[in-house]
Amino acid sequence: MTVLKGAAIFGQSGGPTSVINSSAAGVFQEALKQEAITAVYGAAHGIKGILDEQFYDMSKEDSYELDLLKTTPSSALGSVRYKLKSAEEDETDYKRIVEVFKKYNIRYFFYNGGNDSMDTCNKVSKYMQKVGYECRVMGVPKTIDNDLFGTDHCPGYSSAAKYIATSTMEVYHDARVYNTGMITILEVMGRNAGWLTASTALASYKGQGPDLIYMPEIDFDMDKFLEDCTAIYKKNGNCIVAVSEGIKDKNGKYISEYGSDLAQQKDSFGHSQLGGLAATLAAIVKEKTGAKVRGIEFSLLQRCAAHCGSANDVNESYLSGQMAVKYAVEGMTDKMVGFKRAEGSEYKCEIQLLNLTDVANTEKKIPREWINEAGNGLNQHFIDYALPLIQGESTPPKEDGLPRFAKLKKVLVSK
Amino acid sequence: MTVLKGAAIFGQSGGPTSVINSSAAGVFQEALKQEAITAVYGAAHGIKGILDEQFYDMSKEDSYELDLLKTTPSSALGSVRYKLKSAEEDETDYKRIVEVFKKYNIRYFFYNGGNDSMDTCNKVSKYMQKVGYECRVMGVPKTIDNDLFGTDHCPGYSSAAKYIATSTMEVYHDARVYNTGMITILEVMGRNAGWLTASTALASYKGQGPDLIYMPEIDFDMDKFLEDCTAIYKKNGNCIVAVSEGIKDKNGKYISEYGSDLAQQKDSFGHSQLGGLAATLAAIVKEKTGAKVRGIEFSLLQRCAAHCGSANDVNESYLSGQMAVKYAVEGMTDKMVGFKRAEGSEYKCEIQLLNLTDVANTEKKIPREWINEAGNGLNQHFIDYALPLIQGESTPPKEDGLPRFAKLKKVLVSK
Structure with a gap:
């Protein structure tokens, strides 16, 4: 093993999650322990902080706050x-990154994010190799969308899924208190992959979830939806529907645009912004059924x-950060930390390293076989996959009955 | 003390809360213990279940599920x-209630709800007195709106406030991750009283909450709001705003109607339903500032x-149900159970009985002195009031990482 002495920098990129900071804790606490690592920096606003030479000295933080x-x-x-941009197209940013890395002798680069961020990580990694600047580059996965290629699942997903399933169960109870009936539309994030929306099926598995679940993996058919929704409402007096924000019709048109289209025909005020998909679908369903309809966006x-x-999730996120550091110090580079699930009925995941080239920009969708035939629900394959992920309760310590979140000093490294 | 032997019936009324069932547990478990009470019924859908003779025999439930x-x-x-309707106007319902009560020898009537429900409770109580049917009537308070007269606070409010303050703190962190700025509008329930929206001030007290808070107690001035919001956004690059769904302008017009008005002028599709207040305000703010704006409805x-x-809250809710039964068995009637806060810095509440006549239909609003001078925030008076209420963590037991909620058998009493 070659010992590579130098500073380490860590950046967070893309949409945040409830555990992206747990990965950060894993990276920082491990890096601060490693002898090879001479300084530990946290980039302000990811790659932008590197380009702008804005990063924090993590050794200045209290260990309690890091925890x-x-x-x-x-x-x-x-x-x-x-x-x-690709280096072939424009080398400016890359040259700047190398310049900054040289100035601070940064030899370890950890980048935490989803598809786009792994693309960034991959590009930086390849450029460093090309120009012969020795730097170990490791991607740390993160995305509530759960759509990163090669890993069993992504840190951030499990916690979001647990929250969504829990809240959906609660809404299930709330939405049927009156004997007057109601249709409830739950809008869940997920532009291209339906993993998050699918997590509402965990509530259905408990008998307290949606009747219908629509994901971007399947073309959305408005007529069929209205027919199914109306039939369930007429039979049960209630219907709960979960939809991904990214559902599209067979022509590739987002359903969320249906409402704004109708509005824009006659309206210059821009009411397209007024409501999201849940509100749009709620209006359409109300028009069709006359039922009381409520759209809820988890936002x-x-x-x-x-x-x-x-x-x-919190533990795995921490582990992924920690292992990224350990592997890098051991000599690995150009990889993303991922999870490989062991065979067997008991849930167990091991760390595996994936090539950044393979991961960057590839989206993982829900397998068709995990979705029911009608395309409006999940089957046991998905439950078996997702249920182990949401196990165990994580909640912040409390102060005055409210969460006590970390307060970092954020001491900027002087230029 | 006169021992009044007979059956007890309990009904839930109005909008549900996360603790209305805790009061039910208090009533049922206490009533099942009392010798004077010969049967314990739960009315299906409140007063409607009594009129329709649809109620459940609570002695048939597993004690674990009741817990x-x-x-x-x-x-x-x-x-x-x-x-x-008032008995003077139409006696039909009242006669039917007496008929049902006589048939099952119901001598204890417990009704759980907010203002409207206490009105129902009061009317039933007075009618029983008028016709000389001996029945002990007790109101059990419940409303997330916290607007019941005479009691320090209402079961249901504290848990909703804790959730809102916690989620607001989380959104605070999420809403400032990018260096591009954002304005966030949080819409909170509360048609006439701002207690729930005010609970976001607990997050501000922790330095992680809204910059501006608008409640129905104060006339909403759109121009002033846009001015204040823009100024904060320009200064900090971020602005978080919390609004009660029921805010009105000085002419008494709901702000939530501003958007639909604009839409309805030109649009026959009924886009008034598309978005709520948060979406409407978000559209207006976006138009004015050009900033990225997100509206979030806690719904x-x-x-x-x-x-x-x-x-x-869970403990107090249980206690209010339990004490309603104890007091009724001891001979009290025509009262609502309320809370009286003891003087001093340590939080302590005692049960007090309030006259139903006084409680029915009187709304309690936030005192003007608890709201800041500008009318867009709360001061320390409110924090001192609300902070003790949200103490202690309550969460359901888990099964498969998801809440295990009660499953009642709901055995209908045969007619």
Whole structure:
């Protein structure tokens, strides 16, 4: 093993989750322990912080606060959505990154995010190799969307799934208190993959969830939906529907645009922004059935609900950060940390390393075989997959009955 | 003390909460212990179940399941919104109630709800007195709106407040991860009183909450709001706003109607239903500032989030049900159970009995002195009031990582 001495930098990228900071804690606490690592930096707003030379000295933080990161939602360092052009197209950013890395002798680069972020990570990794700057690059996975290629699942998903399933069960009870009937539309995040929306099936598995579940994996047929929804409502007096924000019709048109289209025909005020998919579908269903209809959007709540986290997720997220550091120090580079589930009925996941090249920009969708034939629900395959992920309760320590989240000092490294 | 032998019936009414079933557990478990009470019934859908002779024999339930009611949200028996006409206007319903009570020898009537439900309870109580049918009538308070007269606070409020404050803190973190800025509008329930919306001030007290809070107690001035919101956004790059669904302008017009008005001028599809207040305000703010704006509606989630309950609330709710039974057996009638807070810095509440006549239909609003001068935030008076209420963690027992809610057999009493 070659010992590579130098500083390490960690960045958070893309949409935050309730456990992205747990991965950060894993990276920081492990890196601070490693002798090979001479300094530990946290990039402000991911790659942007590197380009702008804005990063924090993590050795200045209290260890108690670093520990609290495990149960602090969102991105404590700040996140970013910044797409690096390919080096062939424009080398400016890459040259700047190398310049900054050289200046601070940064030899370890850890990047935490989803598909786009792994693309960034991959590009940086390949460029470093090309120009011969020795730097170990490791991707740390994160996305509530659960759509990263090659890994059994992604940190962030399990906690979001647990929150969504729990809240869906609660709404199930709330939505049937009156004897007057109601149709409830739950809107869940997920532009291209339906993993999050599918997690409502865990509530259905408990007999307290949606009757109908629609994901982007299956073309959405409005007529069939209205027919099915009406039939269930007429039979039971109630109907709960879960939809991914990204459902599209067979022509590839987002259903969320149906409402704004109708509005824009006659309306210059821009009411397309007024409601999301849940509100649009609720209006259409109400028009059709005359029933009381309520649209509920989980919105940001679903990705930051650290108060209802999966302990399994928090631990795995921490582990993925920690192992990224260990493997890098041992000499690995150009990889993303992933999870491989062991065979057998008992849930067990091992760390596996995936090539960044393979991971970058490949989306993993729900297998068709896990979705029922009608395309409006999940079967036991999905339950067997998802149920182990949401096990264990994680909740932040409390102060005055409210969560005590990490408070970082964020001491900027002087330029 | 006169021992009054007979059956007891309990009904749930109005909007459910995450602890209305805890009060039910208190009533049922206490009533099942009392020798004077010969049978314990749970009315299906409140007063409607009495009129329709649809009620459950609670002695048939497993004691474990009755215990689980403490942490099961919504109304396990089913709720109702049914306004009794005054007996002077129409005696039909009252005569029917007396008929049913006589048939089953019901001598104890417990009714759980908010303002409207206490009105029902009061009317039934007065009618029983008028016709000389001996029946002890006790109101058990419940409303997330916290607007019942005479009691320090209402069961249901504290848990909703805890959930709202917790989620608001989480959203606070999520809403500032990017360096591009965002304005976030949080819509909270509360048609006439701002107690729930005010609970977001607990998050602000922790430095992780809204910059601006608007409640129905204060006339909403759109121009002033846009001015304040823009100024904060320009200064901080972020602004979080919490609004009660029921805020009105100085002419008494609901702000939530602003959007639909604009839409209805040109649009026949009924887009007034598309978005709620948060979506409407978000559209207006976006138009004005050009900022990225997100509207988030807590919707039903805020009243059924038993997974994030206040242990204090769950215990008090149980106690209010239990004490209603004890007092009734001891001879009290025509009262509502309320809470009286002891003086001093340590939180302590005692049960007090209030006259139903006084409680029925009187709304308690936030005192003006608890709201800041500008009318867009709360001061320390409110924090001192609300913070003790949200203490202690209540969460349902888990099964498969998901809440295990009560499953009642609901054995109907044969007619």
